Amino acid sequence: MPGSVLVVGCGVFGLATSRSLAEKGYSVTAIDAYEPPSPWSAANDYNKIIRGEYTDMIYSKMSVEAIDLWRNDPVFKGLYNECGRLMITPAHHVGRKEFERKGIENLNKLGEGFRMEYFQGGNEVSERFDFFKYNLMANEEESKFNPDSGLAHAGNSLRAVYRKCKQLGVKFLFGKKGEFVSVEKKKGIAYIKTADGSLHTSEQIVVCCGAATGKMLDLQEQQGATGLFVTHIKLTPSEYETYKNMPVLFDAEMGYFFPPDPETRILKIAQPGAGASHFVKNPHNSGKKISLPRYHNLHPTDTMPKHCIKQTKQILAKYIPELAYHELFDSKVCWVADTADSHFIVDGVPGYSNLYVATGDSGHGFKFLPNIGKYIVGMLEGNLDEEYGSQWKWKTSAKGFDPVSMDWRVASEFPDLKNVDWVQEQPKAKL
C-alpha cells in the first residue's frame, strides 16, 4: 500500500517525482520557496536542448525513452519542437569529439541516430540550411546535424507537470511555508524545517533542491553549484518569420542558441564553457568552502561578465551575422548542481531512516523531465536497477568538482563571482 512522501523542491526532479508518486497512488506533499516555475530552478527558461547523445549508456537509454515521451505524452503536447540540432566541434578538442563519437555509437546500439548528417566547412552548411547562409565557418570545420532532437519550452513544461500533479492530488506549499531551511533529526527520523518555523516529516522525504541542496543538507564533497550564463536578443516580426524553423545550433566552444520563442520572438543564447562559482563557508563544515547559488532574482546585478558579451556577439556574427546587431538583454547567471563524475545523486542520506536526495543534475537534467520521476521512485521503493543505482549512489569518497577537467562541457574558465566584471544592463530594456 503506497504511503506518504514529502518532496522538497519543485524543479525538474521534484515535479517529475511528485507526478510519478501520485500516479502510483502515494499521498504526496511537495514544497518549494516559489510556485513553479521557480525563479531558482535551473529550468525556468524559454527552452532547453533535448538530445540523445551520451557517452554513458544509462543516459543514452534514458534520453531515448525521454524523447519518446516528449513526442507522445499528452502532458507535453505542444511543448516539444523537434527542430534538430546542428553541432560544431572544435577540431582540436579531442575530448569533446570523442564525447560526440561515442554518443552516436551508443544511439546506434539502441537502434537510433541513423539520420545524422555530416558537413565539411561552411559552404556545405549554408547549402543545407538557408538560415546559416552567411556563416563564416572555415573550410576545415566539421559539423553534424541530428534531426531526432530539438528543444522543449522549459518554463511551460514545468507548468504542465505542475498542473498534472495538482490534477493527481499532490498538495503544494510555497513561500515561507515551503522554503526549506534545515534538517532536524529525532530518533533517526528527519524533519524538514521551513522558513515559517514549521517542522514537516513523512514516511519518506526526498530533497530535490538542485544546486542549492548542499546549503540545507550536508552533501559532503559531492556537488558544487556552477553558474552558467544566458542572454537574449529579440527578433523583429520579419526576422522571426525567417528564423522560426531553424535548428538549435550548438558550437561546443563558443556557445549555443535556439530558434526564437514563438510567444515572445526572443532568441536565447547560452555559453556552456564560461561559468562561475560562488564559494562561501560550508554551513555544515566551517573548515571547508562550498560553491552555492546566488540567485538572479535576489541579485539582479549578476548579469554576464563583460568578456562573455563579446563572445556571445561573436557566435551570432559567425553563424547568423545579420542578427549580430541586436542588443543583448536579460543576461543572467543560472545555477546547476555539478558532481565530480557528472552523475546524478539519487540515494538515501546516511544516518536517517526516512531521508533521500535526488540532485547532482550536472547541467543536463532537464530533458529527463518526462521520465526521471520513475527512476527516483524506483530508488525510494528499493527497486532501482543496479546499473543506475551504482552510478547515482551517495559517494562518501567524492573529491569535489573541477569544471575545467570535464571533457563534455568545453570549459575554459570558472571565476568566482567576486572576481566577475559584470555588464550593467538597463532592466528589460529591449522587451
Ligand SMILES: Cc1cc2nc3c(=O)[nH]c(=O)nc-3n(C[C@H](O)[C@H](O)[C@H](O)COP(=O)(O)OP(=O)(O)OC[C@H]3O[C@@H](n4cnc5c(N)ncnc54)[C@H](O)[C@@H]3O)c2cc1C
Ligand atoms: C543555463 C542552463 C542551460 C541548461 N540547458 C539544458 C539543456 O539544454 N538540456 C538539459 O537537459 N538540461 C539543461 N540544463 C540543466 C537543467 O536545467 C537542470 O539539470 C535541471 O533543472 C535540474 O533539475 P533539479 O530539479 O535538480 O533542479 P532545479 O530545476 O534547479 O530545481 C530546484 C528547485 O528547488 C527549489 N529550491 C531551492 N532551494 C530551496 C529551498 N531552500 N527551499 C525550497 N525549495 C528550494 C527551487 O525553487 C527549484 O524549484 C541547463 C541548465 C542551465 C542553468
